[in-house]
Amino acid sequence: MKKQFKIGDLEFSKPIVQGGMGIGISLSNLAGNVSKNGGLGVLSSVEMGCDYPNYKENPKLANRQAMEDHFKRAKEISGNRPIGINIMVALTQYEQLVKDAIQVGVDIIFAGAGLPLTLPELTRNSLIKIAPIISSKRVAKLILKHWWRHYKIVPDAIVLEGPLAGGHLGFKTEDLTPERLLAQPLPGLIPGVLEEIKPYEELVGRKIPLIAGGGITTAQDVKETLAAGADAVQIGSRFVATQECDASLAFKEALVNAKKSDIEIIASPAGLPGRAIHTPFLEEVSAGLRKPKSCPVNCIKSCDHKTTPYCIASALIAGKWGDFKNGYVFSGANAYKINEITTVEALMNELMGI
Numbered sequence: 001m002k003k004q005f006k007i008g009d010l011e012f013s014k015p016i017v018q019g020g021m022g023i024g025i026s027l028s029n030l031a032g033n034v035s036k037n038g039g040l041g042v043l044s045s046v047e048m049g050c051d052y053p054n055y056k057e058n059p060k061l062a063n064r065q066a067m068e069d070h071f072k073r074a075k076e077i078s079g080n081r082p083i084g085i086n087i088m089v090a091l092t093q094y095e096q097l098v099k100d101a102i103q104v105g106v107d108i109i110f111a112g113a114g115l116p117l118t119l120p121e122l123t124r125n126s127l128i129k130i131a132p133i134i135s136s137k138r139v140a141k142l143i144l145k146h147w148w149r150h151y152k153i154v155p156d157a158i159v160l161e162g163p164l165a166g167g168h169l170g171f172k173t174e175d176l177t178p179e180r181l182l183a184q185p186l187p188g189l190i191p192g193v194l195e196e197i198k199p200y201e202e203l204v205g206r207k208i209p210l211i212a213g214g215g216i217t218t219a220q221d222v223k224e225t226l227a228a229g230a231d232a233v234q235i236g237s238r239f240v241a242t243q244e245c246d247a248s249l250a251f252k253e254a255l256v257n258a259k260k261s262d263i264e265i266i267a268s269p270a271g272l273p274g275r276a277i278h279t280p281f282l283e284e285v286s287a288g289l290r291k292p293k294s295c296p297v298n299c300i301k302s303c304d305h306k307t308t309p310y311c312i313a314s315a316l317i318a319g320k321w322g323d324f325k326n327g328y329v330f331s332g333a334n335a336y337k338i339n340e341i342t343t344v345e346a347l348m349n350e351l352m353g354i
């Protein structure tokens, strides 16, 4: 199995990237420990300050302070190894969060849930690395072409998130039926994306590493994904079931106890399908009983509280604390295969077949 992995001058002893997970699931403890163990830990930038005492009265200030605090702590835990941040394009604060991440000194931004077409502009004159998250060859081509044509820039890395991933998905709901999922396994999506990357690698004379994820659960999955041409894997759900993950024990246990039939595709207020574990809250959403009365944080660009089925920020914050009457748990399609809460070190060794 390929071991080392590089993004420019950032070097990793294990080809494992921990996917950013909001709200409050991948913060400093998880990200710091993944980096400490030789992978790349990634903070989630969504409502990072939701536990801060000043969050209700000034969420922007609390979120900014939390980004600084979690980045500093993750660096301490990891022994000053690289730390990334996931910033969703769909967020109203997207541009501000990118600026904050540059100021705070984060090593690399991963941007998805929308097309990060202007990311090179937003990060111009900074040393921060940038990696778009894409879900198809078509979107890889579009971003590569746009960045090159407008900015003469190529991504520092690209993340391919396949249809088995947790959280928001870059696929149409009709492409997420069990039959369609069987027809598009992750390794099969990799060669097409590599084909789009290759001409740009030749143009700039350097490697653009491809990180692929979505449904990766075992060392065999890691091996097959790397054998298909990925330089590293991105993993979310398995990292939730670790002692170091920043979520509550109830959140982790919901994932560990989930059966295959509990994991479903939902329509997110972000205008994308998402994958989550069924909860009493989602039952009420399906019955149309969860209309929000107000919009507490105005988090998603396309969300209008008058028409949205529920407030996603409130639901994910409740879910983080294990309040499943008022929230839910995002999860990958294969999370039902996870049976235990382990440590980051043991998990990373297991995934590497050590």
Ligand SMILES: Cc1cc2nc3c(=O)[nH]c(=O)nc-3n(C[C@H](O)[C@H](O)[C@H](O)COP(=O)(O)O)c2cc1C
Pocket: 018, 019, 020, 021, 022, 023, 025, 044, 046, 086, 088, 112, 113, 133, 161, 164, 165, 166, 167, 168, 213, 214, 215, 216, 234, 235, 236, 237, 238, 240, 329, 330, 331, 332, 333, 334
């Ligand atoms: C609880 C949870 C929260 C997530 N939150 C985000 C997020 O805020 N932004 C994002 O780009 N991806 C998010 N994801 C996707 C992960 O970063 C990762 O790419 C994906 O889960 C990989 O699939 P796996 O869970 O099957 O390993 C989330 C996934 C989970 C399970």
